[in-house]
Amino acid sequence: MILIGLTSTAKNTQQNDQLEWYLNRLAAGEKDALQPLYADTKAAVYGFVLSILKHRSDAEDVMQETYLQIYSGAGRYRPQGKPMAWIITIARNLAMMRLREKNRTHEPLEDWTAVSLSPEVTTEDRLMLSLAMQALTSDESQIVMLHAVSGLKHREIASVLELPLPTVLSKYHRALKKLKLRLAEEEPQ
């Protein structure tokens, strides 16, 4: 058990190496590296942006802006083994900008059980998404997304979101508890 755990850390390192390599290639002007980079990070970026904006088409717009900025800014990335945190920071800035624009025009929350989504999305997926969007505060769902989907450590999340580590930890645990509770309610007994 212990041994496998260690190996999976080596995997994380390998994944970071891979992301850094894509960023290097982008920095060298090879835009072909954008697609594999996208494939490896889309869930992380999407989940996070969604948890800030809570709106599907806004999230998709911001996502595209994020990858354009990754491409144009790849030369400024300094390899320190944290490409995911760098990408997430870009996504956060763009999403916050979009949020500020939007706050002037209040829209009702989307109903995640009804919006049209890719056929890959199962009923259970819809339920999870709608709970994450509606049952959690924005902070909570950002933290959960960053931990569960982006694979960031709690202290990395704290630094990306500029929150103290204990706050991140308590919000994370509270969020998971809420989700479990709501899931139990949804399940037919």
Added chain:
Amino acid sequence: MNNRELENKLRTAVSHAAPEFPKHLLSAGDIQKGTVMEMPTKMNRKKIWIPIASAAAVLLMIGSFFGYSTYSYNKVDSVIGLDVNPSIELNINRKEKVLNARAVNDDAKKILDGMDLKGTDLNVAMNALVGSMLKNGYIDELANSILISVENNDTAKSAALQKQLTDEIEKLLGEKQIDGAVICQDVEDDDKLQKLADANGISLGKAKLVSQLVSQNPQMKFEDAAKLSINQLNLLAEQKGTQLKDATTVGQASDKAYIGTEKALQLALERAGVKAADTSAQKVEMDWDDGRMVYEVEFYSQGVEYDVEIDALEGTALKFEKDRKDDNASGSTGNTSQGSQNSGSGSVIGEQKAKDAALKHAGVPASSVTWRKVDYDRDDNEYEVEFTAGNTEYEYKINARTGAVLQYEKETKASGRPASSAPQSDSSRPAATASSGASAKRISADEAKQIALSHAGVAAGNARKLRVELDRDDGVELYEVEFDVGNTEYSYEIKADNGNILSYDIDQDD
């Protein structure tokens, strides 16, 4: 449901819902909209060549606008590629004046930094470039190979340029008492090759050399070989007897940086415990494997085929395989080595069980699997099992006595992977071996586990789902220890160098 299961569900949901790659993101307009960086340098060639390609009408127009002499001066007559490890391309006009110089890789940027070659004679430019490469240690007696590529539609002119450049470079190296090895080749503007070159960040000339090496040695991959220096490529080409088209080679690639074939053979024989006199069919070949130069040594002795891979720099044995050719008793298929079933530490589970263990762990049915390798490694008493399922490659190390999974790697082939950017397989070894030798000041995973358990006041037997991960954060090594007791989840961060607890979290799950 526990936290991890919940997180997994959420992860699945988001991956399913995340939009596919918007193809239009790659279209030039979009990229430029968001872009603040300068035009990628790889476009330069195209920009210069387009006016040339677009026929006489355009040339005439330019001619009549600027006068014939200006047009003629700025017309690119040849593209000269100079590759060592720095890769530089020079556009020159008919009078062999440099019109511009382009750095293809980072090493080349260092060489070209502060050098203005515009308007200089080709010979002067070559002199300056080779001089700088000598000064900066890119060319020396350990790495003496230089690739010159000439792109000119006139073959006679191209040949003359090649001869002239080879002579010039030999003279320069001679002055420094270096026996150079110069490969000179013709290249043509080839779209497909140019794309490959661009994708790998190398010059067109180097791409031509690499593609020939790869096509004649199918076990090599283009992306891997593209990372090698010209000296390494030249060495491999020599050792493997690769025929280079449209190229002349002067001198021999230096292998002085490496231990040499004789030493490699001697080390391999020592490793096998076999005398040279008792062997036959010896073969030593240089190769590139897993991010390093190696010698592949093969020989037979008393019905056993030995296959040893020696690190070409360090002389350490990286791989050691024995294969008894005349013993078919095990009834196994393929080239496996079960020679030591009755020796060493007790009995061995056998190939089939090793394969089963790997499959079970991977969660893949045997029917969907292509086996690539099942080898018994006598020294480590483990099986190396490799297979492919779909486009995913699995590599396992299975304890040959207990059938436990010691190590595994899973790699899904996507387009454009980096060529093993993490070549040290050591780093992915279990802590049991890693902590014993590799890094001096680090507590073991087991110690980290003990520290966490004793802090929590939990007996090892009561902890479930115990996980220990070694993690690096800002250069600090940490162990993350997680375990459950009843409904309570514990997670700890422990500094790997002194065992101090950095943070811990106890979560009651209700």
